Amino acid sequence: MSYLDQVRQVNPLVHNITNIVVANFSANGLLAIGASPFMAAGLPEVEEAAAMAGAVVLNMGTLDELSLEAMLRAGQSANRSGVPVVLDPVGAGATAYRTESASLLARSLKLAAIRGNAAEIANLAGEAWASKGVDAGESAGDIVPAAERAARLYGCVVIATGREDVVTDGKRTLLVRSGHPLLTRVTGTGCLLSAVIGAFAAVAGGGVLEAAAEAAAFYGSAASLAAEAAADLGPGSFQIEFLNRLSTLQSGSIGELALIREREQVNRVTP
Numbered sequence: 034m035s036y037l038d039q040v041r042q043v044n045p046l047v048h049n050i051t052n053i054v055v056a057n058f059s060a061n062g063l064l065a066i067g068a069s070p071f072m073a074a075g076l077p078e079v080e081e082a083a084a085m086a087g088a089v090v091l092n093m094g095t096l097d098e099l100s101l102e103a104m105l106r107a108g109q110s111a112n113r114s115g116v117p118v119v120l121d122p123v124g125a126g127a128t129a130y131r132t133e134s135a136s137l138l139a140r141s142l143k144l145a146a147i148r149g150n151a152a153e154i155a156n157l158a159g160e161a162w163a164s165k166g167v168d169a170g171e172s173a174g175d176i177v178p179a180a181e182r183a184a185r186l187y188g189c190v191v192i193a194t195g196r197e198d199v200v201t202d203g204k205r206t207l208l209v210r211s212g213h214p215l216l217t218r219v220t221g222t223g224c225l226l227s228a229v230i231g232a233f234a235a236v237a238g239g240g241v242l243e244a245a246a247e248a249a250a251f252y253g254s255a256a257s258l259a260a261e262a263a264a265d266l267g268p269g270s271f272q273i274e275f276l277n278r279l280s281t282l283q284s285g286s287i288g289e290l291a292l293i294r295e296r297e298q299v300n301r302v303t304p
């Protein structure tokens with residue numbers, strides 16, 4: 034059975050500590066795919082919430098001292114209970130505080146996955162990559178080796194998103210081509226993808242790499258259908274239609290709308 038169908042069958046509880054910009058959109062997106070969102074960031078409750086969840090999603094979008102402490106406590110509780118943890122290092126590379134906090138979270142916790150844009154993932158891998166606040170800028174660098182290095186460094190699956198999504202565990206790399214540029218005109222689409230990956234990780238067992246690739250392909254496919262439906266209207270209509278498509282898109286249609294391919298491994302023969 035596809036991971037999407039498993040999410041719809043299991044209806045996993047996804048505990049989110051997220052930012053003030055995207056909380057509502059993320060909760061609605063999780064409901065649309067068939068998961069149960071739980072936004073809980075209070076220090077007295079985060080350990081309990083994390084332990085009862087199917088997955089925990091830590092999002093640094095509007096980070097402060099309290100939310101960072103809440104994320105560490107929730108992540109540690111999830112680790113003790115065997116609950117998968119997904120990190121969205123929003124703005125890593127944009128300010129020193131965010132870069133250092135992302136690295137602290139990734140080093141302190143056993144993560145199932147990190148999902149970020151190219152700038153966030155490259156900066157976590159120790160590489161300079163321009164950013165503009167929470168958005169990735171242009172760079173001459175190649176995101177594929179940077180994502181693979183980040184995956185090896187933090188021992189988890191890394192999803193670096195953009196026009197093409199890179200999904201890697203540091204050994205095997207899948208490239209996902211889907212989506213639509215309108216995704217970049219609505220705030221929180223990266224954050225919601227991280228939450229969706231959390232829902233997929235909740236049902237993935239050991240298959241987080243494949244589950245994350247399917248999540249990215251499903252997400253991009255829903256976006257391309259929404260863009261078609263909202264043609265000539267703009268980002269507002271797209272956002273609503275996107276939630277509709279996340280709810281109605283069937284797993285059997287993803288293959289027609291998204292391309293997932295294995296990155297070709299270049300086996301160099303040492304002279």
Ligand SMILES: Nc1ncnc2c1ncn2[C@@H]1O[C@H](COP(=O)(O)OP(=O)(O)O)[C@@H](O)[C@H]1O
Pocket residue numbers: 149150151167168169194195196197198211212213214216217221222223224226252253
């Ligand atoms: N140029 C693009 N064309 C199609 N899809 C895109 C493009 N840029 C980003 N996306 C998609 O938008 C979503 C959010 O990715 P991204 O913009 O990289 O993250 P963030 O919002 O965290 O900066 C992902 O599903 C990604 O695949």
Ligand SMILES: Cc1ncsc1CCOP(=O)(O)O
Pocket residue numbers: 052054055094095123167219220221222223224225
């Ligand atoms: C605009 C903004 N500022 C702080 S968090 C946030 C939302 C970022 O969402 P995304 O990374 O999904 O674009």
Ligand SMILES: [Mg+2]
Pocket residue numbers: 123124149150167223224
């Ligand atoms: Mg983001």
